[in-house]
Amino acid sequence: MAIRMRRESRRRYHWPELQLNVWIMVVLSGSATCLGIFSWFMAVQAQMHLGTPWLFPYMVVTSALGVFFIFLVLILAARRFLLPGIIIIGSFILFVLWLTGLIETSLQLYGVVGNVNDNCQIYVVENVARGNNMNTLAWLTQSTICNCWKTAFAFELVNTVFYLWMVVMSWQVNRDVY
Secondary structure (H helix, E strand, C coil): CCCCCCCCCCCCCCCCHHHHHHHHHHHHHHHHHHHHHHHHHHHHHHHCCCCCCCHHHHHHHHHHHHHHHHHHHHHHHHCCCCCHHHHHHHHHHHHHHHHHHHHHHHHHHHCCCCCHHHHHHHHHHCCCCCCCCHHHHHHHHHHHHHHHHHHHHHHHHHHHHHHHHHHHHHHHHHCCCC
């Protein structure tokens, strides 16, 4: 009686290293930046005894999930277990989360009701304060808040596009396009 040994070979996926590394760096920096901005916005709202809009904790959680996902990708890549299916599902979920945050941020920044951008233009950009006094300090804080809104919007847009790009790239890796 002969014993048959069946050896299954594990399929190897060939990820484009440069594109994957660029993606990791951009998404990690965007997620970390938005995490910091929206955490600071929540701290400002609490300091001023104002209610916290749902967007702030939503983006803190979404950004934290983005950072966690990047670390998961790094761990899986180090163990040579970076499967396209895992990346497609995770990237698609994060794409939807970032797109939702991007839509709400754009409504607050450029919409009819919130319109943070117009308020920044009227009360900050066209109303510069100078000198060593409290008005200048208040103006600098307002300017920082305005710039943080614009930065958050830019990084949300970039992360949304990059998560969509990762879905496409993972699908191509799965089909052995690279």
